[in-house]
Amino acid sequence: AKFLGKNRYVVAVYDNVRRFTVPIDxxxxxxxxxxxxxxxxxxxxxxxxxxxGDYTKSIFSGPQS
Incomplete structure (x- = not known):
């Protein structure tokens, strides 16, 4: 439904891990x-x-302040 907005990701929580499904296109x-x-x-x-496309928040840059 459009009123919900764009799907950013879905998370499934298991006992030992969390799995995120992210739409790329x-x-x-x-x-x-x-x-x-x-x-x-x-x-x-x-x-x-x-x-x-916001590469200023690279996953390789360490914790963000």
Whole structure:
């Protein structure tokens, strides 16, 4: 439904990992699996920034202030 807005990602939480499904375009998805030790929100936001073209938030730049 359009009132929900664009799908940014979907998360599935398992006992030991979290799996994020991120749409890249109309035909492709990226699956990202992270452990449950923390930092998932930070990592997924960095990945989304790169996919959206904002390379100032590179996943290789370390923690953001």
């Amino acid at each position: 109309d035909e492709h998805l990226m699956l990202v699996t992270l452990d449950n030790k923390g930092g998932q929100k930070d990592m997924i936001e960095r990945i989304l920034s790169i996919l959206e």
